[in-house]
Amino acid sequence: xxxxxxxxxxxxxxxxxxxxxxxxxxxxxxxxxxxxxxxxxxxxxxxxxxxxxxxxxxxxxxxxxxxxxxxxxxxxxxxxxxxxxxxxxxxxxxxxxxxxxxxxxxxxxxxxxxxxxxxxxxxxxxxxxxxxxxxxxxxxxxxxxxxxxxxxxxxxxxxxxxxxxxxxxxxxxxxxxxxxxxxxxxxxxxxxxxxxxxxxxxxxxxxxxxxxxxxxxxxxxxxxx
Numbered sequence: 001x002x003x004x005x006x007x008x009x010x011x012x013x014x015x016x017x018x019x020x021x022x023x024x025x026x027x028x029x030x031x032x033x034x035x036x037x038x039x040x041x042x043x044x045x046x047x048x049x050x051x052x053x054x055x056x057x058x059x060x061x062x063x064x065x066x067x068x069x070x071x072x073x074x075x076x077x078x079x080x081x082x083x084x085x086x087x088x089x090x091x092x093x094x095x096x097x098x099x100x101x102x103x104x105x106x107x108x109x110x111x112x113x114x115x116x117x118x119x120x121x122x123x124x125x126x127x128x129x130x131x132x133x134x135x136x137x138x139x140x141x142x143x144x145x146x147x148x149x150x151x152x153x154x155x156x157x158x159x160x161x162x163x164x165x166x167x168x169x170x171x172x173x174x175x176x177x178x179x180x181x182x183x184x185x186x187x188x189x190x191x192x193x194x195x196x197x198x199x200x201x202x203x204x205x206x207x208x209x210x211x212x213x214x215x216x217x218x219x220x221x222x223x224x225x
Contacts (some may be wrong), residue, residue, distance in 0.1 A: 044186045053181050059218045061172045064211060068168045071212040076162050082157070089150065093138040102131040166209055175203040 059067075069075040105128050178200050187193045207215040 043154075051180060054179075055176065057222050059215065059222070061169060063218075064172055064207065064215060065165055065168050067211040067214040068164055069161065071210070071214070072160070072164060074157050074164065076161070079157050079161070083155065093140045096135075096137040096139070098135040100131075100133045100135075102133075104128070104130075138158055164210070168207070171203050171207050171210070175200065175207070178203065 064076070070078075178196060182193075182196055182200065189198065204216065
């Protein structure tokens, strides 16, 4: 009887310990596999203020977009001028200019053999003349006032504008997100930190390429570097 009671008591203790361990593993926030990840520490207010000030001193996205459009010569004002010029191009004629020059020399001599001994040459005549001519021809294609295919070619630049604006905008805000990440939550791994820094330089270089170097030059002027 005592042996049986001892076995039952041992089983109760084992089952109770297992249930307690299972409950601890299943409870969220207790360090088990199902535990929620720890919340990141709050950002440093001083770093936040410095980052915000840095963004405020940089060129705005609209300024960068405008410079990119001017660099590629697809600014709306310029495209409008292209379209107007294509519409009224038919009013300007096609000119053809042709120049011609002619020069002639005639030399006529007549000999009278009857008096050849006395008068070797009876008559002599020489003619020298030069002629210049210039022809000017103008041709109008007035049918192009109704429909001109070049207007459609200029209109296609709107697609170039849209693609350029999308690319510049994406690079601009990707750069800012990467700057925020490196400033407020930099990677602990040195290799990853260097990789992200190189990526930031790459994005900045792409913005320079799309603006003719305007982005970096403007940063240096405003930041005084």
